[in-house]
Amino acid sequence: MTAIADVRSHPPKKPVMSQRLGTAFLEAEGLGVTFRARGNVLHDSDAPADGRLVWSKSGRLRGVRALQDVSFRLSQGDRLAIIGQNGSGKTTLLQVLAGIIAPEVGRLTAVGRITSLININLGIQVEATGHRNITLRGLAAGYSRREIEARRQEIADFSELGEFLDMPMDAYSAGMRMRLTFAIATAFEPEILILDEWLSAGDIAFKEKATQRMQSFVGRAGILVLASHSPQLILDNCDTAMWLDEGRIRAYGEVRGILDQYNSHSKAVQKPAARPG
Amino acid sequence: MYMPFFARSHFDLGVVVRDLLAGARRPALWIAFATDEIQQRYRRSRLGLAWIVISYLVFVASITVFFGHFSDVGHSQFTVYVAVNFAIFTFLLGNVTDGCAVFRVARTWIKSAPLPHSIYIFKSIARSLFVFAINFQVAVAILFGFGFRLHPIAWMAVPAFFVLLLNVVFVQLAFGYLAARVQDIDHLMQSVTRVFYFTTPVLWVRNENEAPGLRKTISELNPFTHALEIFSAPILGKQPDPHSWAYIGIFTVVMFVIALVIGGLSHRRLPYWV
Numbered sequence: 001m002t003a004i005a006d007v008r009s010h011p012p013k014k015p016v017m018s019q020r021l022g023t024a025f026l027e028a029e030g031l032g033v034t035f036r037a038r039g040n041v042l043h044d045s046d047a048p049a050d051g052r053l054v055w056s057k058s059g060r061l062r063g064v065r066a067l068q069d070v071s072f073r074l075s076q077g078d079r080l081a082i083i084g085q086n087g088s089g090k091t092t093l094l095q096v097l098a099g100i101i102a103p104e105v106g107r108l109t110a111v112g113r114i115t116s117l118i119n120i121n122l123g124i125q126v127e128a129t130g131h132r133n134i135t136l137r138g139l140a141a142g143y144s145r146r147e148i149e150a151r152r153q154e155i156a157d158f159s160e161l162g163e164f165l166d167m168p169m170d171a172y173s174a175g176m177r178m179r180l181t182f183a184i185a186t187a188f189e190p191e192i193l194i195l196d197e198w199l200s201a202g203d204i205a206f207k208e209k210a211t212q213r214m215q216s217f218v219g220r221a222g223i224l225v226l227a228s229h230s231p232q233l234i235l236d237n238c239d240t241a242m243w244l245d246e247g248r249i250r251a252y253g254e255v256r257g258i259l260d261q262y263n264s265h266s267k268a269v270q271k272p273a274a275r276p277g
Numbered sequence: 278m279y280m281p282f283f284a285r286s287h288f289d290l291g292v293v294v295r296d297l298l299a300g301a302r303r304p305a306l307w308i309a310f311a312t313d314e315i316q317q318r319y320r321r322s323r324l325g326l327a328w329i330v331i332s333y334l335v336f337v338a339s340i341t342v343f344f345g346h347f348s349d350v351g352h353s354q355f356t357v358y359v360a361v362n363f364a365i366f367t368f369l370l371g372n373v374t375d376g377c378a379v380f381r382v383a384r385t386w387i388k389s390a391p392l393p394h395s396i397y398i399f400k401s402i403a404r405s406l407f408v409f410a411i412n413f414q415v416a417v418a419i420l421f422g423f424g425f426r427l428h429p430i431a432w433m434a435v436p437a438f439f440v441l442l443l444n445v446v447f448v449q450l451a452f453g454y455l456a457a458r459v460q461d462i463d464h465l466m467q468s469v470t471r472v473f474y475f476t477t478p479v480l481w482v483r484n485e486n487e488a489p490g491l492r493k494t495i496s497e498l499n500p501f502t503h504a505l506e507i508f509s510a511p512i513l514g515k516q517p518d519p520h521s522w523a524y525i526g527i528f529t530v531v532m533f534v535i536a537l538v539i540g541g542l543s544h545r546r547l548p549y550w551v
Contacts, residue, residue: 035549036549095548098391100388100390101549118389119389123386123389124385125313128313135309136309139309144305
């Protein structure tokens with residue numbers, strides 16, 4: 001019942017269609033991702049050393065290590081928050097977990113139906129109507145037309161878009177797009193739900209609704225991975241947190257403790273960084 | 278840390294075949310994608326899909342008017358020759374140029390959903406097949422309109438078309454990955470496609486260009502020449518040149534191997550490139 005997305009293969013779309021509840025499982029072992037740099041960036045010996053940058057022997061920038069040695073293990077009902085500064089590797093890690101990019105090194109084992117919402121604008125045909133996008137995203141996620149039709153009403157209700165669903169999505173506001181994509185992604189009962197920080201852009205009413213929905217889904221023994229800068233959203237939805245710093249896990253543990261550590265660290269580094277001019 | 282152009286340790290020879298099979302199992306998705314693209318392209322125009330027929334007819338008409346007299350075959354025969362050849366030629370050439378952009382235009386999906394890459398290739402081919410189907414019907418209508426009839430040998434165009442379709446898949450795959458990695462491929466193909474318009478027997482008749490020489494050599498090396506021969510000759514009532522079948526047969530195998538290697542090297546890195 002285990003699909004192993006090792007470094008040699010493209011991770012399968014739906015690792016395993018497990019019918020039993022409570023079998024969701026996600027394990028990362030030593031994940032590493034390096035983005036190759038293009039162009040001609042020369043090493044500046046005066047610049048502060050950045051462990052993420054990879055230089056060639058002749059001093060040219062060859063790549064950026066976005067993730068290094070990331071290992072963790074999640075099972076049914078786990079709700080993991082990923083925190084860290086911009087550029088710390090949060091989105092890259094989510095993309096690896098979602099099977100979108102293959103890790104350079106390491107191994108990812110995933111059991112369960114994965115649904116990921118990593119960028120709100122991705123995977124949407126803005127020229128098409130909301131209804132059409134429900135169909136397209138449903139098909140892309142591997143569902144049949146019949147399964148999609150069975151859930152259409154529920155998606156429409158949750159998104160509260162009403163007549164707007166018959167209009168092209170480029171007429172939608174950011175909040176409307178978010179409601180619809182979230183409604184679609186969660187309508188098909190994911191076992192592993194991977195969300196990026198855009199969720200925090202919603203209004204209070206939507207956040208509450210989304211939180212409720214996520215909790216009910218995690219209550220049915222799913223796994224939630226949520227990257228966010230919003231402490232409230234994290235505390236409402238997660239029990240564990242991972243602090244990513246320059247692509248490495250800096251701390252991992254109970255959500256409140258990690259958040260406190262992270263906040264006091266952020267305040268400490270902000271003071272010397274505030275230079276005049 | 279040394280990083281080669283392609284990370285050799287990640288080479289996976291079978292990945293292309295697995296990807297193609299995974300994509301082929303989900304026709305509902307790529308047909309939906311293709312339908313959307315066609316609708317978007319023509320939605321805001323008044324004449325809509327009629328533009329496919331119009332632009333095709335304009336080309337065929339102008340070629341027969343301007344070039345018809347250079348050919349020894351009768352005027353009506355030349356018109357039918359151009360009509361059939363141009364339909365298949367634009368389909369094939371369009372797929373080469375579409376292939377260069379196939380992954381770039383699907384960038385948002387590649388970065389947001391773990392779908393088989395062949396989905397985007399099948400979508401692109403399905404869309405151009407739709408245009409071809411319309412153009413080809415017009416070509417056949419022209420053929421009948423000028424009083425010609427299909428010869429029994431016309432059935433040979435069917436296997437020819439399927440072989441060409443197979444080639445189109447491999448070509449899109451290879452050029453798709455290459456152009457995603459090396460942008461220059463796009464520019465190269467844009468300049469080369471113009472040359473194909475002259476070196477492929479669409480504006481002129483292949484049999485009338487028998488004198489050996491550079492012109493002959495180039496047009497005989499051109500894969501489009503042979504692709505058109507195996508498809509169009511039977512429809513126009515002639516036995517296709519067995520040399521062309523042999524050429525296309527070898528070309529298919531070579532293209533398959535090239536697609537396997539390029540795909541095997543590129544597959545896992547595509548989301549980083551687009």
